Structure formats: C-alpha cells, structure tokens
Amino acid sequence: MENGIESQCEQCIVRQFNSLRAMSKEELKKVSQSKTSKTVKKGETIFEEGETLKGVFCVRNGVSKLSKLSANGKDQTVKLAAKGMVIGQRSVIAEELSNLSATALNDMEVCFIPKEIIVSTLNTNPNFTMEVLRHMAHDLKEADDVIVNMSQKTVKQRVAAAFLYLKNNFGEDENGFLLLTLSRDDIANVVGTATESCIRIISEFKKKGLLKNYGKKMGIVNEKGLRDLAEGY
C-alpha cells in the first residue's frame, strides 16, 4: 500500500529476526508486492480469537499481546510479540481458527502477508520450512516454561519474573527505565492475577527498593533481588 523505501521487504531490518530471513530474493520480492502495511493504534486488535486468518502479521514497530479469554471472562496474555516477530503463523500453518487474539499494547506498525505466499514458500523452500519449524520449537519450549511457572510459582514470583522478562526482551533506557511501558492491568494479564494484587505487589517491590517509577515508566533497581525472589524464596 505505502511506497516508501521501507516497503521493500528485501531491505527491511526487522526481517533478520524472524523466519522470513530464510526466504530467497525472489520470494521476498513476491512478499513485497502483495504485503500491505498498516498502523494499529494502542488498544486496537489485529485479529481475534476464533477468526480465520488470511495471512500472518510481521511486527515492524510496537508491541502486541497475544491473549485468550478464559471461561470466567478474564483475559490471559500468553505471549508478547515485539518488533521483528511474526504473529498468526501457527493458525495459518495448522489451517485452524486462531486460538488467540492479538491486541496492540502501544501504537504499532505491522505488515500483513497473505497466507498464500507463506504456504507456497513452505511447499517449495525447505530452508524456510525448517526455519519456521525451529521458531515453533522454540515457542513451544517457552510455552512449557510458562506452564511450569504458572502452576508452581506464587504471584509475587511471577510479577518479579515478568519485570525481568520485560527488561531482557524489550530493554531499558539510559536511566534504567523499561522501554516497554505497560499498565498494571496489562501486567496483571501477563502474570495471570487480579489487577489489585498486581498493584499491591508492585507497591511492595517499590518500597523494598526492587523497582522504581517515573510517572508511568517503570525501572528495575535491584535486578539480583528480583531474580532471587523469582527463583526461590
């Protein structure tokens, strides 16, 4: 849709971090031709649980949560997708309805890539297929870890782990504040707890000198302390 220099996937830096890097020049050209860029405002959804996806989305900017509504009406965030990640792959590959919703946690720029291109590349380029498979294997391992954390760690440990995760995956600025700013409610949905519990624990962590904040921005003060807390008791 857009036609700036960034619209050529061949030159897109973001691609280096996902399975698209295993595509050939010609395949990338096709992707470039058929892809559409779009902006998604904070809070808007990219796709919904139960939808049939017509393609995958490559995150160029911003962060999306992948979440699922539970029977009791609460939203559980299963994964956060940052710049460079491709979302919707699983449903396209399995040819199933999406099991997750994708919602922008801040303003985003995403590229939509029609599933036909993904499927045909999977059928013709074994390197690409293997790369996708490796990514999926990695995602599966991470999901296993989340299962164990959910069932075996206390809410306090999970909140501590969540902040370490945010630092490791999204980084911090020169003053030690996390680049990804989430509301308490968003964090609660990642951790799988009530918003009030999340707020209480964050307050406690601030009092204990583990976390700091400057307005909405949160920062880690004592990383080792957080890690100790997240691991054992």
Added chain:
Amino acid sequence: MENGIESQCEQCIVRQFNSLRAMSKEELKKVSQSKTSKTVKKGETIFEEGETLKGVFCVRNGVSKLSKLSANGKDQTVKLAAKGMVIGQRSVIAEELSNLSATALNDMEVCFIPKEIIVSTLNTNPNFTMEVLRHMAHDLKEADDVIVNMSQKTVKQRVAAAFLYLKNNFGEDENGFLLLTLSRDDIANVVGTATESCIRIISEFKKKGLLKNYGKKMGIVNEKGLRDLAEGY
C-alpha cells in the same frame, strides 16, 4: 534389536498417528534398520531434563509423562504421551538440550529412532517437514490452552478437566473405567496442585456422584456434571 514382524516400521500401525506417516517407503526402511525397540518399566525415565537427545522415541505401548522440575522441587507434568506419539522431537529439531523429562507412568514399549535419520528426512522430504510442523503447531495450541487453564481455573476445575482429558485421550473400558490408571500423585502433577488437595477433590467428586472407582481404577459417572464444573462455576 528385536526381529519379530512388528519390527518393520512399514507395517507398524502406531505410525499412522504420528508424523512418520509422511515418510516414504525407503525412508521407513532406513528407520526400520537403525531403530531399536526397548521396554521401559513403570517409573523409569526415558530421558531427563537437560540431556542431549541422540534421537526421538516413538511410543508403541504405555504412557509417558513429560514433566519439568520447578525451582521449589515439585514436578509439573506438561503433557502425557500415549501410543503413537513421538517424543523428544522438539529438542532434536531445535538442537537444544531437552527441556523436559520423560517418565513411564506404566510399563512401556518404545522405539528409539536416531536423530540423523530424522534430520536427513527433514532436509529431503518436505512432506515430512510439513507434517512435523503441523504437529508442532498443534502442540503449541494445546500448550497455550494449558497456560490459560493453569492461570484462570481453580484446582477443582482443573481436576475435573483432567478426568475428561483422560477419558478423551486414553478411553475407557466396557464398564466405564478409564483405561489409563494414574495415582493421585500423578494426577496432582498434571493438575499442578498438592497431592492432598487432589485426593480431597477426588473424594468430593465421588461423593457427588461425578466419579467412581474400583480399586485403583477410576471412572467417570457424570460426564456432563464434570464438564459444567470444568467450564464455569
């Protein structure tokens, strides 16, 4: 190792249920030649968390739990692998240490398939690769569901769901008893709860006419009741 008629993978029925069905006749012949069958007694481990797997295991008989030790020393079962399932694939594909341990929940027969054959087939047979990818995509979806259940459902709901899962995946005999008999402790590890809590809830379910037992064998009496319980309140 063994040489009965069953040792020819080409004829093995079990194969129909896993990704090996996408292999060609010649590939299966190679698998037949290099595979080894072995029996694993109840309680023995097939592989341990942190091990480098030299291949994958195809379950011919019995059931294995795939579990991970949490920091507090408790064992969390992430998945149960029944007849026909291939375990260890994820680690072989990602070329990583295994993130899970596999332990026999009853006496098992498994075939070991060296990773070289798996890797070379992945590199040469796109059908096989796609089949493995589809399986992995399915596993990932299931893992997402487990994450949501773990964080959003009560222990009671999860116990109810576990019995429904056992019925759906392992079946029941003519008298309505589950074919897979697990100890309370095993069930507790699947559900992610304390053994005592698990025992208590099962007792309650028996009193309420949801479950029955005959010695160690457990059976579902009121499936709808269990389902209602597992879903909402």
Added chain:
DNA sequence: ATTCTAATATGATATAAGTCATATTATAAG
C-alpha cells in the same frame, strides 16, 4: 499369614490471593 512400605484419606491450620469497597491520583475531553 505377617510385616513393611507406599498410597489414600481426612482434620486442623496458616496463608496467599481474590473480591468488593473506597480513596486518590493522573490523564483526557470539553
């Protein structure tokens, strides 16, 4: 049978964490 050990059962208690209520503070909208 008899003994030993593991599995199941149940009570008592402590505690983590959810829920409901109500402030207080930010941020957006007019």
Added chain:
DNA sequence: CTTATAATATGACTTATATCATATTAGAAT
C-alpha cells in the same frame, strides 16, 4: 481551567489451597 474518566492505590474481608499432622488402607515382600 474544569470536569469527567480511567488508572493507581490501599483497606477489609473471604475463600481457595498449601502445609503439617495423623489415620487408615492397600500392596509388596518375606
């Protein structure tokens, strides 16, 4: 600037579930 609305904070209370203790029962070993 003022008002409205959303986000954060904290208190009070309830409940689910873990933990510790102790029976009871079943299964294995001798």
